Amino acid sequence: MLPRSQEEAKRRRRERVIILILVAVVAVLTYIETKVVRFGAGLPVSNTIITFILINLNMLLLLLLIFLVLRNIVKLLYDRKRKVMGAKLRTKLVVVFACLSLIPTVLLFLFSSQFITSSMAFWFNIPVEQSLEKSLEVGRQVYRHVGENNRFFLERVAYQISRRKLLADKNRDALKHYIQVVQGAFNLQAIEVYSRSSQRLAVALDADLEGTPLEPVSADSIHKELQLGRFLTLTGFLPSGEMVRTLGRIPINAGPDKALGIVAVTTVIPETLSENMATILRGFDQYRQMKVFKRPIQVSHLITLSIVALLIxxxxxxxxFYVSKTLTVPIQELAKGTRRVAGGDLDFAIEMVSDDEMGTLVDSFNKMTRDLRLGKQQLESSTQELKERNLEIEQRRLYMETVLQNVSAGVISLDARGFHTTINKSAEKMLGFKAKQFLNRHYKSVLGPEYLALANDILEELENGPGNWVQRNVKITIDQTARTFMVHVTALKDENDRFMGTVVVFDDLTEIEKAQRMAAWREVARRIAHEVKNPLTPIKLSAQRLRLKYGEQIQGDRSVFTECTQTIIDQVDQLKNLVNEFSSFARLPSVNREPCHLQAIVGEAVALYREAHLDILFKIEEGSEIPQLNLDP
Incomplete structure (x- = not known):
């Protein structure tokens, strides 16, 4: 067996379907009743019987609908007596909807019934009927006037054609010319001339009908219908309006056997006038038909209005009832759920019954219970996680401060407004001040005029430059000592490219520059010493050669010669030692290249060693073709 709640829901759905079907059937039958007078005349039964059947069928269906509604009212009163939760709200909603529909429906019914009565009296009064008859008579007079006008001109045209004998074959051109002149003179739309055999001999058309196909009059119309009288009037339709064509014999009073031909005069009634006349005629016919059903129509409208009012x-x-149920059932469940949640049952959930605002409210309640259920666990885990994160952030902050304070480079940071926010120990040591003197102060208030211009220049270049950083070598005087700093200024920006501040990182290059200068001087001195040392060796060798070659040949003052040569040799050795010590304080002369013979340079160098070392045989082998070279001799 199905649970009681499911059976109740199934019964309610079935009841809603029945009520909707009844409402639809009653509406359809009511619509048919409003149209029964219109098409009832063609049915095999009379309008009275059809109306009676439809009204009774509508009443039966309406009684069934009333029964279902009253049944729900009784059930609502019973629930209210038992003090079922939501019964009072449902009663208020039903009363509100009933009153909202009753008051305007009654007023609308009264005004509509009065309007129907007055409208029927207005539609079928004598002045309206007389106006329609007069309008129809005016239209008929228009057609009579057109016919009389056509006959007037037809008589004169027929007389002239007969008198001038224009129907003869030899006068055919004159006939065409004549009817064209008459058509243009009297502003007729068309004049046609037919022979006795009904063949059209000539036609003259108005300029407005040029290009419009004007069919000839049929032979039957000419020979049969025209025999009944002197004139024959035919009507037809052209694109420009309704055509009135009047035919007569030539001569006009001739009998059918004595007639020489036929003349047709055509006048076109404008399209708007023709349509208006047709509309008046149709309206008058409908008025006479509706006048017969005046009373049945009035009764039918009043009955239909009553049925519609009751139906509404x-x-x-x-x-x-339906709206109250959709509101009160979820409210009952919400009240029950609220008590359960207040008692600590966080696993309670309400079943979704709709996807409207009440469904959203139920879904929000279920979500609230889920959130409350998870809240305690999440609160504890969040608290623990928050402690761990705070500890991690604090450790990271301390680590960053330690790194910043112990880095060798000086670091100064400014916020977006230009106030100092960070100054590390290296910056204090290099610049010779305490950080507390500058923190939370604007850089313009602490820099002197000579340094403020430099700072503004660097910041302006940082703002207008292509990159986010600027690097410069800056020379300043600190404690009467010239110092050189490598300054690197970087703009801080967030992920949205918004300016957050400036970081200044600088290094003291003073000692590095001193070391670079010392290294340069050492290199220069080494090169100078090398150049000085080169001629000392030949001098020493030459002195030794003189002593060996001429020491035995000098008889007098030999000791002086020996002493002089020895002095030269000793001084050369001392100069070598001095050059070695001074190798870092000399300068290499610039190279002066010029075309030289390599053989001569080699010969001069070998000659020095040949005299110093007589026991060695020096031999120079020269090539046949040695070009001149750019050398420094």
């Missing part, structure tokens, strides 16, 4: 009232009442 009971539909509004039933709709109030």
């Amino acid at each position: 009232m009971f539909c509004a009442t039933w709709f109030g």
Whole structure:
């Protein structure tokens, strides 16, 4: 067996379907009743019987609808007596919907019934009928006037054609010319001339009908219908309006056997006038038909209005029941759930019954219970996680401060407004001040005029430059000592490219520059010493050669010669030692290249060693073709 709640829901759905079907059937039958007078005359039964059947069928269906509504009212009163939760709210909603529909429906019914009565009296009064008859008579007079006008001109044209004998074959051109002149002179739309055998001999058309196909009059119309009288009037339709064509014999009073030909005069009634006349005629015919059904129509409209009024009232009442149920059932469940949650049952959930605002409210309640259920666990885990994160952030902050304070480079940071926010120990040591003197102060208030211009220049270059950083070598005087700093200024920006501040990182290059200068001087001195040392060796060798070659040949003052040569040799050795010590304080002369013979340079160098070392045989082998070279001799 199905649970009681499911059976109740199934019964309610079945009841809603029945009510909707009844409302639809009653509406369709009511619509048919409003149209029964219009098409009832063609049915095999009379309008009275059809109306009676439809009204009774509507009443039966309406009684069934009333029964279903009253049944719900009784059940609502019973629930209210038992003090079922939501019964009072449902009662208020039903009463509100019933009153909202009753008051305007009654007023609308009264005004509509009065309007129907007055409208029927207005539609079928004598002045209206007389106006329609007069309008129709005016239209008939227009057609009579056109016919009389055509006959007037037809008589004169027929007389002239007969008198001038224009129907003869030799006068055919004159006939065409004549009818064209008459058509243009009297502003007729068309004049046609036919022979006795009904063959059209000539036609003259108005300029407005040029290009419009004007069919000839049929032979039957000429020979049969025209025999009944002197004139024959035919009507037809052209693109520009309604055509009135009048035919007569030539001569006009001739009998059918004595007639020489036929003349047709055509006048075109404008399209708007023709349509208006047709509309008046149709309206008058409909008026006479409707006048017969005046009383049945009035009764039918009043009955239909009554059925619609009752249908609106009971539909509004039933709709109030439906809306009240959709509101009170979720409210009952919400009240029950609120008590359960207040008692600590966080696993309670309400079943979704709709996807409207009440469904959203139920879904929000279920979400609230889920959130409350997870809240305690998440609160504890979040608290623990928050402690761990705070500890991690604090450790990271301390680590960054330690790194910043112990880095060798000086670091100064400014916020977006230009106030100092960070100054590390290296910056204090290099610049010779305490950080507390500058923190939270604007850089313009602490820099002197000579340094403020430099700072503004660097910041302006940083703002207008292509990159986010600027690097410069800056020379300043600190404690009467010239110092050189490598300054690197970087703009801080967030992920949205918004300016957050400036970081200044600088290094003291003073000692590095001193070391670079010392290294340069050492290199220069080494090169100078090398150049000085080169001629000392030949000098020493030459002195030794003189002593060896001429020491035995000098007889007098030999000791002086020996002493002089020895002095030269000793001084050369001392100069070598001095050059070695001074190798870092000399300068290499610039190279002066010029075309030289390599053989001569080699010969001069070998000659020095040949005299110093007589026991060695020095031999120079020269090539046949050695070009001149750019050398420094």
